[in-house]
Amino acid sequence: MTDTWQTIARLAGRLEDHSTLPREQRILxxxxxxxxxxxxxxxxxxxAMGQNPRKGCARDTNRAPYPSCAS
Structure with a gap:
C-alpha cells in the first residue's frame, strides 16, 4: 500500500509542478x-439498479455499456 501512495504523491507532484494556475484554482x-x-x-x-424510470431501461452489469436496450 505504501507504494501506491508514493506513486500517487509522485504523480500529484508532477501535475503540481507543471500547472500554471494559482494553487487555489487548481484545488477548486x-x-x-x-x-x-x-x-x-x-x-x-x-x-444498474433500475431506479431512473425517466431514462427507460437501465443498464446492468451484464450488458454492454450502451444506452440502447432491446425489449
Whole structure:
C-alpha cells in the first residue's frame, strides 16, 4: 500500500509542478473533477439498479455499456 501512495504523491507532484494556475484554482478544479467522477459512478449505479424510470431501461452489469436496450 505504501507504494501506491508514493506513486500517487509522485504523480500529484508532477501535475503540481507543471500547472500554471494559482494553487487555489487548481484545488477548486481538482475538487470539481472528483465530484464529477463521483456523480458518474452514482448515475451508473442508479441506472444498474433500475431506479431512473425517466431514462427507460437501465443498464446492468451484464450488458454492454450502451444506452440502447432491446425489449
Amino acid at each position: 478544479l481538482q475538487l470539481l473533477k472528483i465530484q464529477e467522477e463521483a456523480g458518474e459512478v452514482a448515475e451508473a449505479v442508479i441506472g
